[in-house]
Amino acid sequence: MPAELLLVSGTPRLSAVQWFDAATSEALQEAIAMRERRVGLREAADHRTVAWTWQSIRHTDQRAALAQIHCRTLVIHGSEDDDCPLAHGEMLANGIADAELLVLQGAGHGVLTQRMREIARHLRARWPAQLA
Structure with a gap:
C-alpha cells in the first residue's frame, strides 16, 4: 500500500x-x-x-472506491480545467479521507505542463526529505 x-x-x-x-x-x-x-x-x-x-x-464511476484509499493524498487540479471541471477534483478530494485539494487558479487540464514549477515548489514544501 x-x-x-x-x-x-x-x-x-x-x-x-x-x-x-x-x-x-x-x-x-x-x-x-x-x-x-x-x-x-x-x-x-x-x-x-x-x-x-x-x-x-468511459462509462466507469469509481467514487465508491475512493473510501478504500487510506493514505495521505494530494489532489492537484486547475480551476479552469475544461476536460475535468474543478468539481471532479473536489469529488476526488472529498471521497478520500486524508486528502488535500490544491487548486491552481487559472490552470487548465494540462496543469502539469502549465504550472510545473509551481507544483514542484509545493511538492518540495510538502515532502522536503523525499525530494531533496
Missing part, C-alpha cells in the same frame, strides 16, 4: 465527462490527436491505444 498518493487533473467519474464524441474508430483517433495538441501533450500514447482504453473505461 502506498504511503502517499498524488492525483492530478482527474476524475473518479469518467461517465460524467465527455472527452471524445466520435462514432467511428478513425474519428475517435482524430479526436484524440486534436485533444493531444490542444492539451499540449508532447509525449503521449498511441492513438489506437488511447481509443481502446477510452472505449473500455
Whole structure:
C-alpha cells in the first residue's frame, strides 16, 4: 500500500465527462490527436491505444472506491480545467479521507505542463526529505 498518493487533473467519474464524441474508430483517433495538441501533450500514447482504453473505461464511476484509499493524498487540479471541471477534483478530494485539494487558479487540464514549477515548489514544501 502506498504511503502517499498524488492525483492530478482527474476524475473518479469518467461517465460524467465527455472527452471524445466520435462514432467511428478513425474519428475517435482524430479526436484524440486534436485533444493531444490542444492539451499540449508532447509525449503521449498511441492513438489506437488511447481509443481502446477510452472505449473500455468511459462509462466507469469509481467514487465508491475512493473510501478504500487510506493514505495521505494530494489532489492537484486547475480551476479552469475544461476536460475535468474543478468539481471532479473536489469529488476526488472529498471521497478520500486524508486528502488535500490544491487548486491552481487559472490552470487548465494540462496543469502539469502549465504550472510545473509551481507544483514542484509545493511538492518540495510538502515532502522536503523525499525530494531533496
